[in-house]
Amino acid sequence: MKDVAEYRKSLAIRVSGFDDCGFSPQLMSVIAKQAYEKPTPIQCQALPIVLSGRDVIGMAKTGSGKTAAFVLPMIVHIMDERELAKEEGPIGVVCAPTRELAHQIYLETKKFAKSHGIRVSAVCGGMSKLDQFKELKAGCEIVIATPGRLIDMLKADRMFDLGFEPQIRSIVGQIRPDKQTLLFSATMPRKIEKLAREILSDPVRVTVGEVGTANEDITQVVQVIPSDAEKLPWLLEKLPGMIDEGDVLVFASKMATVDEIEAQLAQKGFKVAALHGDKDQASRMETLQKFKSGVYHVLVATDVRPAKEHNHISSWQLNGDIFRWTMKDVAEYRKSLAIRVSGFDDCGFSPQLMSVIAKQAYEKPTPIQCQALPIVLSGRDVIGMAKTGSGKTAAFVLPMIVHIMDERELAKEEGPIGVVCAPTRELAHQIYLETKKFAKSHGIRVSAVYGGMSKLDQFKELKAGCEIVIATPGRLIDMLKADRMFDLGFEPQIRSIVGQIRPDKQTLLFSATMPRKIEKLAREILSDPVRVTVGEVGTANEDITQV
Template structure:
């Protein structure tokens, strides 16, 4: 493929990449050069072609680079790190007694860890690679024995992995492949100290993969600290709902009318496939279970008070079709991959928009466009209604008038919308300088065009275009203020033209520019130096900046 072909192909898959020397995406599994055994295992699983995240992630990970993968839920992220891990392990020397693991995968919840374990086993089996899953709720002694007997891959929740390291059940001397899956969720659950502790145990020449559906600032900071020169791959908009899912929002006067609505609609949903119902409290889950059970429906409930054996048994029965309705708290919201789920019902609204996106992502998995998500929202939840309107528009969904009326009761939403439409006293009759499209832009940045005074005659740029123009502006401002470091220059202020900047820019590990993490456009230049004032001996001392080790500040940054 030519550079233009690559650009067009990425655009068709809604892929954005940042970092230097990014490998080209692949189109088929054959392009990856997997062995016949692995290709047979892929075919057995019914995989026909790679998903967008896999198309770009496979060549990056197989080339040994670190990656930050940001993609919506249900996009095939698990296979994107499991398949290259098998290849990586087969390239390593065999484990001696009491050595191992080579691959370490951290996941936020027991359910997700178990699911990755099942997926990994399918691909590891042809090679005789041993896989262990360690998480809470199971016997520590059994897990200790399993790890002591040796394994190449460990899939774990952070807390239990640290317990096992303390018990010396495993050593990290041979671990060279680290995956942090659902990193945002791990931070939500307060696992940041454990993650940092685990990363500190693993050798620095490891390959690190970080996958997430959203990219909060805390995760961004961690990525800068633990990844070396990563490539960042984003599929779709960060934190945006899956467009393959049809979203239906029902405004209901009060909580008391939710259950009658569910009882009325549920039989029709069950005809289409399995149903997952989310409630915010354990008591609500139990109440819905008892009410629906009285109607003779095959239902099960899942929440944190149930022990691990019960949770796994319920999930297994739901997957095998014994139960058709699963009622759950957010414990099941992340990572559950059950293809038979055709409807998700948010009986109670999620605590925030990210949680909502992950909830509804339990349907419409990996390109299945049949999923429907229902959200019940009451009149007292006007604040969330505003966020929901924004999410619906971003995902190209219809916004019911009742929801819009409810959202308009929220002062923040109303003022943001008025500002976008150019309403209020500030606009002075100029139509808000062409900002927004009536009934479309509700604070999302869609349709913002500062050049235009006539919105009807201008085309409305996409949100991505607005972000790119902002990024370009910031980079231009940064370049004009940045003094490139050179070893021989007496007059550094004269070397700050853009062309000089591009050639002389020092490599700073984890340096962020224009929204990308790490990297340099010119890989060949690995060190740089700067010239301070002459010493008493008349010589200059240079601070070397080593991209492998980090450290040191270039001229022009320390003074800001």
């Protein structure tokens, strides 16, 4: 690669202070406020080259000022572009391998960008994908991201209402063609109906109750409140009476609204907690447990519904549509099978499985189980529609265990045989716990693959082999990709992102280390880069005492 000394000589540029760089007065003011007396060695070497538009590889120890070495020129380049219209951008993209480093770069970048009204968006884990997607769609000049989450955002732009249709297609496309596919739900939006028709093979439709009708076990009372401002006073007035009768769930469509309601109720002395996607999995599960055990009397949530009976549910913001549709009728198919299930002993389950069923205090199959079990056991694809809490999970998990026991025993690192996808991590976790109860009786291994837990641990568990995977589609796709990644690195993600950026881009790679695989990647995606190195690559940081 071209050496920095040779290139700087050809440029005839020497940087000994920030005033040598031609930064705007606004930017110089921010630099002064940050107490930067003079450029660090990596900044002295890199700034003139980056400002010239060349691709650069910058190597220097942690804490040496690498971030400013590429952020300051980025701001200069952005100010030379025309002003972006609404929903345009980004102009600059910064990728970091971890969310912690991405957040650190994000905070540093915002300090400088603010001086010119440049919008900076953070796209990394630990924050709501929906909020990040909306922020990106609104437009920004700079994106600071982890590659995986950025790819999610790029894909999300082509997704159905941020739904999971493309993810399901991706997963189904990687499963053998002679699979059995089951879709169980309490609702059936049109887009999911269309998907079902395409990925299920001549499915039998099992419906308990009328699809789209209200659950007859729930008394629904509509209270028309003239304005948003009057909602909270109404709730505060009614809440004590509701709590006297039982626990209370309050639903809102936005996370910010959830937090606002929780704060207002807590201020009034209510035992209240909030539940939404911005909270990590551990705290969400802890909150649910405390709500179930009575520590909290009120739970304010987005679309997370705990598995418990409640006396009062208040919806703060109503949304959603109800659709009805038809496919092959279950009565016709059951007639052809000549099978009738009135008890679990009609299903031919093993003694071990029957023992677990008895321990769960299941006296007899629920209506959805009576209809679905014989059909699923026959190997047909099934669409099952029944209300929440009707026993849909057991209707597909029990036959899955039977089918798995009919397969040869898996060798180490083989599997899975069965994959269950759920749209939310909460539902996935609920199905995971239910499945483990039954699977344990036959020594069947169940792996959980969804957000809120370590990807690395999940990847290792999958690689070790299992019979059943319970997953959210996005995380499962991450795992499928990870199997082809460099030591769980992010090389394929970077290639994917770079491939979607215009060819006349300027690409900068700044790091404290340079593994061979990353160096190989750099040679391929950077255009004749200048290499800037401060200190000896691979040596210990002299500012750290190692004992």
